[in-house]
Amino acid sequence: MRRRIVLLKIGNKSIIFSLDVLLAFISTITLVTGSFFYMSQVQSLQWGQPGIYIISLDTLHTLKIDKTLANAYEFNDSTNLTLYMNYLLENNMCAEFEFYNKSGSLRLSVNRTLNGSSCGNSSIIFVARRTFIINDSVYYATMKSWYKNE
Amino acid sequence: MSRSKAQIFSIDFVIALMLFVVILIVSEWAWTTSVEKIYFTEGRNDLEILARNAASILIQTTGNPPNWHNLSDFNTTNVSSLGFAKNRPWFIDENKVIRLNNLNNTNYSVYKTLLGIRGPGYEFHMNVSKFNRTHFEDLALIGETPNASAESVVKISRIMLSGDDKNWTKITLKVWKTCVGASCY
Numbered sequence: 001m002r003r004r005i006v007l008l009k010i011g012n013k014s015i016i017f018s019l020d021v022l023l024a025f026i027s028t029i030t031l032v033t034g035s036f037f038y039m040s041q042v043q044s045l046q047w048g049q050p051g052i053y054i055i056s057l058d059t060l061h062t063l064k065i066d067k068t069l070a071n072a073y074e075f076n077d078s079t080n081l082t083l084y085m086n087y088l089l090e091n092n093m094c095a096e097f098e099f100y101n102k103s104g105s106l107r108l109s110v111n112r113t114l115n116g117s118s119c120g121n122s123s124i125i126f127v128a129r130r131t132f133i134i135n136d137s138v139y140y141a142t143m144k145s146w147y148k149n150e
Numbered sequence: 151m152s153r154s155k156a157q158i159f160s161i162d163f164v165i166a167l168m169l170f171v172v173i174l175i176v177s178e179w180a181w182t183t184s185v186e187k188i189y190f191t192e193g194r195n196d197l198e199i200l201a202r203n204a205a206s207i208l209i210q211t212t213g214n215p216p217n218w219h220n221l222s223d224f225n226t227t228n229v230s231s232l233g234f235a236k237n238r239p240w241f242i243d244e245n246k247v248i249r250l251n252n253l254n255n256t257n258y259s260v261y262k263t264l265l266g267i268r269g270p271g272y273e274f275h276m277n278v279s280k281f282n283r284t285h286f287e288d289l290a291l292i293g294e295t296p297n298a299s300a301e302s303v304v305k306i307s308r309i310m311l312s313g314d315d316k317n318w319t320k321i322t323l324k325v326w327k328t329c330v331g332a333s334c335y
Binding site: 025029032033039049050055058059062066083085087088090 | 163169173176177180181182183184194198202209281283286304306307308309310311316318320
């Protein structure tokens with residue numbers, strides 16, 4: 001098998017570069033930089049996402065126990081929900097409550113507003129659900145939550 | 151017998167040496183950068199897990215023993231875990247919060263141990279405040295607030311219910327890591 005040899009002349013001196021050397025050099029560079037590139041891709045988990053879901057579960061659980069959910073549905077009154085969202089949720093957190101009857105029809109929807117304006121949308125929205133009882137009938141509420149886009 | 155010596159010092163040797171040194175320097179830089187990033191990321195993940203576990207334990211358990219707030223000797227021998235729940239999860243016992251607040255100055259390290267906040271330079275601060283439909287009333291400020299040397303701060307908020315009126319009570323737990331020696335970047 002013939003081997004390619006490159007002859008580099010500098011003045012009256014010469015350097016011999018064989019194809020093997022070039023391949024070894026390129027392989028080494030590729031391997032080293034590739035390895036460290038992948039190692040540097042270590043990403044921190046998006047901890048805010050499970051965090052916002054846990055807050056949603058807390059919210060629905062506490063609002064179910066203190067009958068805020070049942071009262072909001074029964075009297076079509078969003079006062080306490082609005083109060084809760086304005087004071088208990090973080091300032092960068094958006095939320096929307098929806099109440100459904102037994103057949104799945106939407107009865108009440110309450111959105112959070114931040115500084116008087118709508119909270120906007122996000123590509124990542126977490127949805128938590130909780131059932132509650134009024135006069136032996138089961139209804140359910142969903143809470144959609146997401147972080148406000150800055 | 152000749153004592154004269156000779157050295158081989160060709161240009162291709164010089165080039166090879168230069169390439170070797172360049173690769174060595176690049177590798178060292180890449181290694182250091184990766185190690186720092188992994189160290190910071192893992193440290194942050196550790197704080198997040200600690201904070202979430204501590205907050206969950208506080209709101210979902212009564213602590214062990216359940217009457218730990220009535221013990222005269224508050225230490226890791228008599229108390230094996232802390233919990234704010236009164237008789238069931240999400241219902242806060244304000245007496246437990248007040249007791250913790252009163253012992254704050256002398257038992258901060260005991261709190262850290264019982265909450266599982268045991269990493270190097272790990273500190274915490276907790277604020278328990280009750281919402282009375284118009285404003286928040288602080289029940290307790292426990293621990294140390296993050297200072298200028300705080301490297302990472304993780305903040306967790308959870309909601310409980312307080313008293314017969316079922317007032318919304320917010321627990322805000324900050325777990326943070328103070329910058330210690332070689333860990334400072």
